[in-house]
Amino acid sequence: MSSIQVAGDVPARLEDGFTRVAREAGLPGAFPRAVLDEAEWVAEVPRLPGKDLTDLPFVTVDPPGSMDLDQALHLERLRGGFRVWYAVADVGAFVRPGGAVDREARERGETVYLPTGSVPLHPRVLSEGAASLLPGAARPAAVWRIDLDAEGRLVGADVQRALVRSRERLDYAYVQAAVDTGTADATLGLLAEIGALRVRLERERGGVTLPTPEQEVVFAGGGYRLAYRLPLPAEAWNAQISLLTGMAAAAMMLDAEIGVLRVLPPPRQDDLDKVRRVAAALDVPWPDGASYGQVVHGLDPKVPRQAAFLQESRVLLRGAGYVAFDGAPPALADHAAVGAPYAHVTAPLRRLVDRYATEVCLAVAAGEPVPVEVEKALEELPALMTASGRRAGTVERACVDLVEAFALxxxxxxxxxxxxxxxxxxxxxxxxxxxxxxxxxxxxxxxxxxxxxxxxxxxxxxxxxxxxxxxx
Missing domain, CATH: 2.40.50.140 (Nucleic acid-binding proteins)
Structure with a gap:
């Protein structure tokens, strides 16, 4: 792995720089005392569901060291298909609408990650404690049951509140090694199988996952380094389960004519024409009838011309945002990179909108009215999430820029x-x-x-x- 290393005797200066980045971006500081007090209280008295699914052997799959564990999964093979059990941390079991934690979360919007740590959406007693799907602990969750046919296509979906218990906290490298060596248990083996099926379906519907290396700041050996990292196949499989859940949630909300979606408009024709010309100039194959997503799925970012094309073609993926609706579905309901309607529902510990979208889905699935406080909040969510997303992106890029400049x-x-x-x-x-x-x-x-x-x-x-x- 190529990386840029910063010597171990200078991290203090870099950490001061990260602090300045956070200050310039207007990141919030410590939680107010009232927020911490309420969080400590609700951590002890969550609203527990009546349904008990602690017998299902859920596991979590996250980066090493993660403590804010939003999702756990358990996968089963059915006659002629598969069943996906996907438990998502039930933040609504802890956060009281209009309370101090709720108001503070609306100010923050999402967790922001820096090399020196995170600025969390919720106090850590919740996000890394009582609400996190940590192994061995019974936790309230919104549990999705999603049935697929033998080709991985969605057959039906439901969601309900239930108590769950994760059996084990796994990371991507472990999952990849288990699959590669043939030692994966039933769930991990099915994760690879279902994940691969869903990747193929993504290509069919014109979805886009750019095969580009991530540039990330890593702390190791007493110093910071920048590294290019290509995601493992296990990360793509896991992401496909999250995408599947988001697609099921979007369909549920659209059918009910209320909710909030993550949307991306289709590329403008002039941008698409430009990218086609770039592909021709760089000798990147673009067969007749192939979508942009189908073209990029086969590219190798280690090949210089293909890496350049991937960078130049990002213009086609600009303009993502959120849209809330209560009544007729919005004119733009699709996410062009997903190739279908999509919603954020799988990261409520780290992203505000997921809690609200989940509450809508829970009400719809139960045949109940959407709670008034949730319905009232929907209209404000797109602006809140756009602002917090822009701030998080600015911080991430500034931290990378700082390490580059410092090391060179x-x-x-x-x-x-x-x-x-x-x-x-x-x-x-x-x-x-x-x-x-x-x-x-x-x-x-x-x-x-x-x-x-x-x-x-x-x-x-x-x-x-x-x-x-x-x-x-």
């Missing part, structure tokens, strides 16, 4: 091998991606898109978090 600050004038992944319309520069160290930054000069080049570092300023190169 003493290497001005050095040359590096890079791939050109973006060029400006004026042709006077663009973005380059270095293989080692793991940096993506602005570069000046007449850059050949999709080609390997040698670049020279001209600027690396931790104060402004700016890194800049020029063609060597």
């Amino acid at each position: 600050r003493d290497r001005l004038g050095e040359s590096f091998d890079a791939t050109v992944i973006d060029v400006t319309a004026r042709g006077d520069g663009g973005q380059v991606q270095l293989a080692d160290p793991a940096v993506i930054a602005r570069c000046d000069g007449a850059l050949p898109l999709g080609e390997r080049v040698t670049v020279r570092l001209t600027r690396a300023d931790p104060a402004t978090r700016e890194v800049r190169f020029t063609l060597a």
Whole structure:
């Protein structure tokens, strides 16, 4: 794995920089005393459901060290298909509408992650304690039961409140190794099988999952480093179960004519035409009749021209947002990257909108009216989530920029091998991606898109978090 390493004797300066990033972004600080007091109280007296599903052997699959465990799953093979049991932390069992925790969560919108830790949506006594689906503990949950046919297509879905108990906390590497070595138990083996079926269906309906490496800040060995990380297949399988649940939730809300959806408009024709021209220029195959999603599924980000195409084509995925409705379904109900209507319901410990969407689905599934306080809140959610999402994205990019600038600050004038992944319309520069160290930054000069080049570092300023190169 290519990475950029920051020596272990300087993390204090970087941590000061992360603190400045949080301050500039307006991230909230410590929870007010009233919020903490209420959280500690409700953690002891949640509204427990009457249904008991603690006999189902749920497991969680998350990044190593995660404590805010939103989802647990158990998978079964049926005659002619599959059953997905998907338990989602029931935050509504703890958070009182209009209470101090609820009001504070509406201010925060979502958990924001920094290399030094997180700024959580809810006090940790809830998000990493009483409401988290930690192994061995009985927890209230919204439990989805989703039936699929033998091809992985949705047959039916239901959701109800129930008590669950996760048997084990697993991480992606463990799941991948178990599947690869043939030692996976029934649920993990079915996760690979169902996940692969759902990936194939995603391609059929024109959904898009970009096979691009993530650039992330990692703390290891007493210092920080930037690394490119390609997600494991196990992460894609797990994500498909979450997507499946979100699609089932969206269908349920659309049928009931009330709810909140995550939407993405289809790409504009001029953007699509531009991306097709880029594909032709970079020799990226785009067969007649193939959708954008079908094209990108077969690409390899380690191939320079394909990496450049993946970067350039991101323009087709811009404009995601939320839409609330109470009555006729919205004009735009689909999420273009999912290839179907979709809703966020699987991360309520970390994202405000999921709690409200889940409450709508629980009411609809039970044949009951949506609670008045939930119905009233729907209209405000799109603006709240747009603002919090923008803030979280700004923080993530600023932290990466800071580590890049800090690690390269003493290497001005050095040359590096890079791939050109973006060029400006004026042709006077663009973005380059270095293989080692793991940096993506602005570069000046007449850059050949999709080609390997040698670049020279001209600027690396931790104060402004700016890194800049020029063609060597």
